[in-house]
Amino acid sequence: MLEQLAQLETEALQSLEEARTLEDLDRWYHAYLGRKGALTAILRSVGSLPPEERPVVGQRANEIKQRLEAAYNARAEGVRQDQLARELEAGALDVTLPGRPVGSGHLHITTRTLRQIYAIFAEMGFQVYEARDVETDEMNFGLLNMPPHHPAREMWDTFWISERATHASPLLLRTHTSPGQIRVMRERYPEPIRVILPGKCYRYEQITARSEHQFFQVEGLAVGRRITMTDLIGTLTAFARRFYGAERRIRIRGSYFPFTEPSIEADIDCILCGGKGCRVCKYSGWLEIAGAGMVHPVVLSNGGYNPDEWSGFAFGLGVERPAMLKYGIDDIRLFYSNDLRFLRQFG
Numbered sequence: 001m002l003e004q005l006a007q008l009e010t011e012a013l014q015s016l017e018e019a020r021t022l023e024d025l026d027r028w029y030h031a032y033l034g035r036k037g038a039l040t041a042i043l044r045s046v047g048s049l050p051p052e053e054r055p056v057v058g059q060r061a062n063e064i065k066q067r068l069e070a071a072y073n074a075r076a077e078g079v080r081q082d083q084l085a086r087e088l089e090a091g092a093l094d095v096t097l098p099g100r101p102v103g104s105g106h107l108h109i110t111t112r113t114l115r116q117i118y119a120i121f122a123e124m125g126f127q128v129y130e131a132r133d134v135e136t137d138e139m140n141f142g143l144l145n146m147p148p149h150h151p152a153r154e155m156w157d158t159f160w161i162s163e164r165a166t167h168a169s170p171l172l173l174r175t176h177t178s179p180g181q182i183r184v185m186r187e188r189y190p191e192p193i194r195v196i197l198p199g200k201c202y203r204y205e206q207i208t209a210r211s212e213h214q215f216f217q218v219e220g221l222a223v224g225r226r227i228t229m230t231d232l233i234g235t236l237t238a239f240a241r242r243f244y245g246a247e248r249r250i251r252i253r254g255s256y257f258p259f260t261e262p263s264i265e266a267d268i269d270c271i272l273c274g275g276k277g278c279r280v281c282k283y284s285g286w287l288e289i290a291g292a293g294m295v296h297p298v299v300l301s302n303g304g305y306n307p308d309e310w311s312g313f314a315f316g317l318g319v320e321r322p323a324m325l326k327y328g329i330d331d332i333r334l335f336y337s338n339d340l341r342f343l344r345q346f347g
């Protein structure tokens, strides 16, 4: 028995020397020290030896077990180091390889269009002012001369944030940038005003190729002592020629908004057909670019300006539509659906 043990030890230590990988080590452990290992079998059989042999064999077997375990641990550490070294070697970084280029991003087409609009109005002395997206019913409608139940509210399908019944002035997502007119007037009084108010607007409506339920507008507001309709038309004409091209003609039509009096809509001759009539202008020869008008006396006084002394004009420009016309985009949904194939064209 003792001889058999000695032989087992020699053999085990030898084969341990040959283990190169963690898998080899595993196999070795199972073969000798595992539940079904050779040494474990001997240790188990000690009980069936004649009583006088048991202590000697038992003691030897336990000594060997301890030595093999120590040898195993040492070897395992060595194998792990080797394996790590091999892996590091194989995956070595070649710092002389050329790097992968990091593509730079670019502005979104809406941001670019907004900045073009800011630049044009900046030249005419308009400052950029931002109002809030979440508004009160009062700002979005009431103070703009649309009391509750005013039929003109029908023009703006609204996302409500709070219950209409329980609040004095319920919250909503602004349906247009016009509430910013009131905010600027209240902040600037009694200074004259010349600002544009860009921002996102929200309308509870069906999404189609021509209308999104979120879109940008740029509101314009000028308030002063002797501001007239001529100033408004001049400003819109100057804008249209800078934005769409110097040859543009502008057409003014009468319109209706509760917060302007008189109200107008401004069209440009179609940038595609020059007024002859085509698919883009629906064969009318004209494209609408803005709703506008002279600030209604009620709105001026809601902003703190006495309408007997002050007058003003306001306009609301779209942002996505003009970009669509300029770049020949036929579906507004492309703007915010994050298809890079579309967006990358405007880098």
Ligand code: PHE
Pocket (backbone or CB within 6 Å): 175, 176, 177, 178, 219, 257, 260, 291, 292, 293, 314, 315, 316
């Ligand atoms: N707020 C109007 C709209 O959303 C546009 C507008 C702005 C009209 C300012 C007149 C003056 O349709």
